[in-house]
Amino acid sequence: MKVAYSIAFLSLSAFSVSAQSTAWGQCAFSINWTGPTTCVAGTTCTVINAYYYQCIPGSPSSSTTSTTSSKPVTSTTSPSGTCAPNSPPASAGTLRFAGVNIAGFDFGCNGDGNCEASAAYPPLTQYYGADGAGQMTHFVNDDGYNVFRLPVGWQFLTGNQPTGTLVDANFAEYDALVQACLVTGASCIIDIHNYARYGGKIIGQGGPSNDIFASLWANIAAKYATNPKIIFGVMNEPHDVPDINLWAGSVQAAVTAIRNAGAKTQLILLPGNNWTSAATFVSNGSADALNKVINPDGTKTNLIFDVHKYLDSDNSGTSAECVTNNIAEAWAPLAQWLRCHGRQAFNTETGGGNTASCALYICQQVAFQKANSDVILGYVGWAAGNFYPTYPLGETPTKVGTTWTDTSLVTACLAPK
Numbered sequence: 001m002k003v004a005y006s007i008a009f010l011s012l013s014a015f016s017v018s019a020q021s022t023a024w025g026q027c028a029f030s031i032n033w034t035g036p037t038t039c040v041a042g043t044t045c046t047v048i049n050a051y052y053y054q055c056i057p058g059s060p061s062s063s064t065t066s067t068t069s070s071k072p073v074t075s076t077t078s079p080s081g082t083c084a085p086n087s088p089p090a091s092a093g094t095l096r097f098a099g100v101n102i103a104g105f106d107f108g109c110n111g112d113g114n115c116e117a118s119a120a121y122p123p124l125t126q127y128y129g130a131d132g133a134g135q136m137t138h139f140v141n142d143d144g145y146n147v148f149r150l151p152v153g154w155q156f157l158t159g160n161q162p163t164g165t166l167v168d169a170n171f172a173e174y175d176a177l178v179q180a181c182l183v184t185g186a187s188c189i190i191d192i193h194n195y196a197r198y199g200g201k202i203i204g205q206g207g208p209s210n211d212i213f214a215s216l217w218a219n220i221a222a223k224y225a226t227n228p229k230i231i232f233g234v235m236n237e238p239h240d241v242p243d244i245n246l247w248a249g250s251v252q253a254a255v256t257a258i259r260n261a262g263a264k265t266q267l268i269l270l271p272g273n274n275w276t277s278a279a280t281f282v283s284n285g286s287a288d289a290l291n292k293v294i295n296p297d298g299t300k301t302n303l304i305f306d307v308h309k310y311l312d313s314d315n316s317g318t319s320a321e322c323v324t325n326n327i328a329e330a331w332a333p334l335a336q337w338l339r340c341h342g343r344q345a346f347n348t349e350t351g352g353g354n355t356a357s358c359a360l361y362i363c364q365q366v367a368f369q370k371a372n373s374d375v376i377l378g379y380v381g382w383a384a385g386n387f388y389p390t391y392p393l394g395e396t397p398t399k400v401g402t403t404w405t406d407t408s409l410v411t412a413c414l415a416p417k
């Protein structure tokens with residue numbers, strides 16, 4: 001989630017009302033659908049769920065999938081430029097992860113990396129917050145979710161000091177949320193929600209040194225070194241980082257520190273520039289720069305690219321209306337690049353309002369991600385935890401008696417079951 005900024009209205013090429021739906025467009029709707037009901041050649045109108053049908057590239061009786069699946073790549077300039085058009089393997093179709101952000105410890109964090117420690121608001125009843133533990137238990141048991149992202153400000157963990165030294169009392173509060181996540185059996189993403197900055201200055205580029213950032217991660221990783229369910233999210237939404245290669249060096253310092261602290265096999269999420277936008281991950285140079293980050297043993301095993309994408313008109317995640325499924329602009333070119341380079345990405349923030357437009361487009365996005373599950377590990381919705389259910393992008397369930405009720409977008413598109 002980032003502060004709003006203005007860009008041009010994104011085109012809706014993947015979903016326009018015409019005689020035939022384009023690849024990934026909608027081709028029927030169970031209720032009141034008046035748009036096209038047939039698909040362009042090379043795609044098949046496929047039932048996604050009770051809410052919509054979608055033109056999926058490929059068909060049982062055809063082998064012409066490359067025509068449609070390669071289209072987004074040719075419309076995108078990649079710095080690498082050499083990836084041949086590619087398609088998901090037949091085994092793709094099931095995402096490894098689906099989850100929700102459990103927000104609260106990040107409250108007070110601004111895009112300039114100012115996160116006032118006292119503004120952090122633990123989403124736990126014992127600290128007078130929402131019942132984050134109960135929410136996660138519900139999400140796992142009733143919805144089939146299996147991952148939660150637990151954002152926290154650097155300043156909260158270190159008591160407003162630009163160091164790597166954890167304040168025990170504060171870390172104990174955050175760890176209570178991590179443990180509440182782990183007890184559900186889900187995987188738990190530790191997310192430092194600082195936008196590549198501390199107090200307005202960029203890590204390794206005028207702000208805290210890479211050594212300080214590495215010591216922060218060494219100290220956190222040491223706490224969870226032996227737990228395979230912990231995922232290390234190196235940094236939330238870097239943006240306006242002038243030198244992406246220097247930033248990749250900061251990410252490398254964190255990766256080396258996490259591995260050397262004993263967390264040798266867990267997933268580590270590597271974030272690119274421009275608010276981790278999935279749409280510009282390749283074109284803006286983040287992919288090439290972060291593709292050089294390695295484990296101490298020289299491999300890239302379990303180093304996963306972290307990408308975000310919202311569906312509102314300025315990709316800010318601040319509007320309750322969605323205008324795109326992001327497939328042509330973001331997910332298709334990204335999937336091509338990832339497959340070509342043997343890498344994977346995890347969409348750790350996405351979401352929209354509890355509106356008909358978001359139900360349409362997010363269902364389409366999730367369907368595409370599932371179809372490309374060989375290179376896209378999954379998605380994490382924004383957000384529950386301490387957000388009220390009335391927050392425009394709220395995925396916070398409400399509890400009456402012993403029964404939890406989900407928001408409509410969770411029910412329509414995001415919950416795995």
Ligand SMILES: *[C@@H]1O[C@H](CO)[C@@H](O)[C@H](O)[C@H]1NC(C)=O
Binds near residue numbers: 032
């Ligand atoms: C379908 O259309 C009917 C008649 O216009 C309307 O009453 C109903 O609410 C619509 N259903 C949905 C789910 O939009």
Ligand SMILES: *[C@@H]1O[C@H](CO)[C@@H](O)[C@H](O)[C@H]1NC(C)=O
Binds near residue numbers: 278280
């Ligand atoms: C950042 O990404 C958005 C789409 O997510 C794009 O419209 C915008 O142009 C990008 N900005 C830069 C500076 O690359």
Ligand SMILES: *[C@@H]1O[C@H](CO)[C@@H](O)[C@H](O)[C@H]1NC(C)=O
Binds near residue numbers: 240241283284285
């Ligand atoms: C990435 O975006 C920045 C603006 O945020 C721009 O200055 C830079 O040239 C872009 N890099 C590439 C490789 O496109």
